[in-house]
Amino acid sequence: MTEIIVVTSGKGGVGKTTTSASVACGLARRGKRVAVIDFDIGLRNLDLIMGCERRVVYDFVNVIQGDCTLKQALIRDKRLETLHVLAASQTRDKDALTAEGVRRVLDELIADGFDYIVCDSPAGIEKGAHLAMYYADRAVVVVNPEVSSVRDSDRILGLLASKTQRAEQGNGGVKEHLLLTRYNPRRVASGEMMSVDDVKEILGLDVIGVVPESPDVLAASNSGVPVILNDESDASLAYDDAVARLLGENLPLRFLEEPKRGFFARMFGG
């Protein structure tokens, strides 16, 4: 049984691609067969975050237009053998995606026995974002603790509840999860940043993970190693918890308090 997970947000720059890469890696690290697809046609980034940008020959649009087979376009990750990347096209625009073409690619991945398909949505609410969420079973809505991101996420949640296949067919709708990123406990404590509870209250959803703001995220992006694979980073541990919760585990949230030196070293050091 394949589950299609869309990672979306509405707003740009909140960490969708970072989250897609880390969630895909986290699932694959637990032995699941995972395909992660970049829906941001014309502005592809997932390949960079995954560190496979030099291995892209064919892309998602090539598969949809029949220039190549899906097998030719899937890039197998070098670190995790059950993880595959389908890159976006950089030279086309988003009109190259069609609902029927996306459906065909997803069906082929399902027939191939993938456990999870992670769809990395572009920012915005236009065609690419719409198609990324349309066939989803679950949605991870990435939100930063600030008002504009929260409002955009609210808008996206509205679309998930109306403009998706599950919503249209009325079979339970898309299962929604919130993931907070760039969370800075010190700034929350000083009142500059919204707290987890604020965001939960406004959006009325439970939180599947809180990823603390960390310089490791930028370093990970620049080196092409998804941050979840950096075992020494709080961001990595937070993503790993989120993946565990996606799979049904019940874990308490952590990294909600400002780290105290010594205590942290004892708990998570090494």
Place this chain on the structure above:
Amino acid sequence: MMTKPVEAAAAPAPAIDVRFGQVGLIQVRIRSTDPGAILDELTGRVASAPLFFQRTGVCLDLTVLGREPQVEEMRPVMDAVRRAGMLPVGLVGESAAMESLSAALELPVLAPFRGQAQAAVPVVQPAERAESGLPALMQHQPVRSGQRVYARSRDLVVTATVGAGAEAIADGCVHVYGSLRGRAVAGARGDTGARVFCQEFRAELVSVAGVFRVFETLPPELAGKPVQAWLDGDDLRFAPLGG
């Protein structure tokens, strides 16, 4: 009250121009009306040079078929050609049935090219050399990620950088007097003599006449150096330029 469009106020420019002009057109000679065989062969052709063949207008030449095909016979043929990615824009044929075919298929009958009509050569002329006499296409601005510059029937000269995720494509040679970080495709229509030259080699992909190589890691002897790439038989070769 609506204001008039700007054009209406100025001197009336004609909405259209009718001109006589010549355009090159690929001829697909139909020797058999078996749609399966046509689709198979054309798909192979299109795959060998997708940039050139994909969505290219083609003319279906029925003169070598040696008989008059029926309309019902031609519809699957047209479908096969379209499914292979080409767009039929006209028919060539001499028989009396052409008029009814033309009307039924809604395609014009074009004058046959007598010089080539009888030659028993492959369906499409491969390896069209870039000997059109056209001067090279000059690109003085950087080719940015996601951009694609194509020099049809000639060389391409880029005096700036070809960025990662950008594509510099020519039917002839590709010259990059800057850093080549993206893709360079020479001989896009099959010219095996075309080459790729660059000042600073950091390419993601280099292709000559459909033979390509992906650079997941850059070989240290080529990285950052002036490099040329050429086809030696079926092998794509690379070497630093100069001493």
